[in-house]
Amino acid sequence: MRILEAIFLVFINPLFYKITLTAATPLIFASLGGVYSEITGVVNIALEGIMLLGAFTSVLFTWLTGNVWIGVFMAVISGLALAWLHAWGSIKWAGNQVVLGTALILIAQGVTGFLMEPIFGKPGQTDFVGKVEELRIPGLADIPFIGKVFGELSPFVYMAFAAVAFSWWLIYKTRLGLRMRSVGENPEAADTLGINVYGIRYFGVLMSGVWAGLAGAYLSVGEVGHFRELMSGGRGFIALAAMILGNYNPVGAMLASLLFGASSAFANQMQSSSLIHVSATVKPLFDMIPFVLTIIVVAGFVGKSHVPKADGVPYEKEA
């Protein structure tokens, strides 16, 4: 019964909801990146690598300039660069998108790991370089419970929700969005109507670099203020699961990200519960919760969500 009591206490604790939001934020950004790329027909598993590189770049430039926002901006640039490599390989050269994505993840891991020593003088983890201040909303912060959840959050959290609204509008309400969706479903049809299939796909993949770069910046300068090797920790893949569960729709991806965020928050809060004793040996089991959820989601929902028909299929023009 103590475990039920512990679970109950987690759910009435505002901290659980706040952690849900903060844990979901990088997933929302990265899954949006997935949506942009995959609705135009390019599978982008490199999100994990783009996030990692973004986290590193933002710390590096924050450290160099002393301004976290320059760090964030450079994270976006690094995301664009890596995404461009993915676009170039998979669109221009029609390479296998999964292999390319995997290679880019390994490159990002290698480069960030290697640069730790020469730049920061030690491997593993950097010192604190500065972080984006949390935004305290006067008034809102004073309301009981709700104030504790929403009153004081990183601006990234608000940006994430704004990005979702913007993306939904772009994809479902504009001409560009219609073209993006058509290119991911039937590029040949789009081509016969004079739509630039390659251009639209480049746009989708590059935008995925922007969003995943922001996700990475949030992990480092947005949340903790330092960089740690492999700090993306598989969240790029969870973001892909969120994108699938969200049916390749920005709003759906956001809801799925919140679900994954909640599972992280739940694991986190249960571990620190004073009612049950969590030994060090059991702790990793709790950390597994989001990943177990991922497997359940991917196994259970993949068949039911509509995958863009040309997703992962390079478009090659005939003679």
Place this chain on the structure above:
Amino acid sequence: MYAVEMVNIVKKFPGVLANDHVTIRVKKGEIHAIVGENGAGKSTLMNQLYGLYHPDEGEIFINGEKVTIRGPKDAIKNGIGMVHQHFMLVDTLTVAENVVLGSEPVKGLNFDMKKARQDVKDLSEKYGLFVDVDAKIEDIPVGMQQRVEIIKTLYRGANIIILDEPTAVLTPQEVEELFEIMRKLKDSGKTILFISHKLHEVMEISDRITVMRLGKVTGELETSKTNPKEIARHMVGREVVLRVTKEPHEPKEVVFEIKDLVVKDNRGLTAVNGISFNVRKGEIVGIAGVAGNGQTELVEAITGLRKIESGNIYFEGKDVTGFNPKQLRELGMAHIPEDRLKHGLIKEFEAYYNVILGQHYKYPFSNGTFLYHDNIFNYTKDLMEEFDVRPRKIDHLGGNFSGGNQQKLVVGREIKTNPKFLVVAQPTRGLDVGAIEFIHKQILKMRSLDAGILLISMELEEIFSLSDRILVMYEGEIMGEVKPEETTIEEVGLMMTGHRFEEVRRG
């Protein structure tokens, strides 16, 4: 004044001269048919007019002016629209979205859905092209999808409309509707290029005809001054028998029988509802019917590909209900499936693997573990010779043969197993007259060798010219059995729309 002139067009693909100095002239406001066998270069020619391919040599004139068409955008600008054989539609978008895609109306930054819907509605009414503007493409029937394609060209202001084999996917009723639309478009001043290899359609709808063969133009004909035989001669380069003659042949004992067969379709609805019939050795039993009346499910159940709900199947008197395809093949059943690309062959496999599928585990092709490639190669060479498969390259990939030659590979493979019972589904769908003639002759040869044959076809012509007995299927039931020499196309047509034989005869 010509709406379209393509002069001395040459287009080469690796190893193939697809268009060899082709010249075609299309008058303004006419329906101009381009006919020819598969692989004659008709689609290639039209794809150049639409800018999907670029000619290696030659010139294109639109309304007398020389143009260079670099891509579909240029074609659209010159008032050319094309309805492709495989529809170029985005399944998950609505009809209105598909029509405007690429030239979308906008309001500020937003895509103007309201205007898109209205524009499509207006066009639909103006030309009598009924469509549901808000339906998703994946939810509407093929006939409506084709109308969406035509509206797409009109929306872009096309005056010259290319229809690439538009009737291949349509039912006879839909074909009539399409012809009605084509006449309406012609009356409103549009020029139509109509690719086909169905001669009776060409005779019915076109004003003039350009015939192509092996990449060259072999004839330019006035429809009113020609006949199907002449067109066929230009197409094939020799005299063609449009309707094979059938020698009388006395059937022997029953080889195959089904009793009260019930089968469900993929959605779980009853598709075959208590059908019984038999097939004797040396006899062709034809099953006529409009597509989607349970023929596909019937064939799949007979050949062991679909679960049987109730009823029995007998092969030479033995109950074989629930046997799998391999067991049925071992007994002497063969199957020429209706979709040669999906179930007939493997596109990525070489011809020599395709022709031994289903026997690959047996001598002389294998000892059960290893393949005997020498035997396989020799067998393939013989088969390609015997069934006139072109090109005669045993390592050509299945998907790279033309439709007719793919079908010859499948027919050859099945016939060479010397079956006692052969199920033949839509054997000539999408084939040209030459290939049809060849395949019909092969089926009749099997009959004279005393194989029992079940022929399922949507082409009434085919059913009538080959069958000894005709069964008409409607909504999973048999409406009646007739002999081709004792009935008429009209009678069978009535049964196809759900009237039982007794009603039809009573009048």
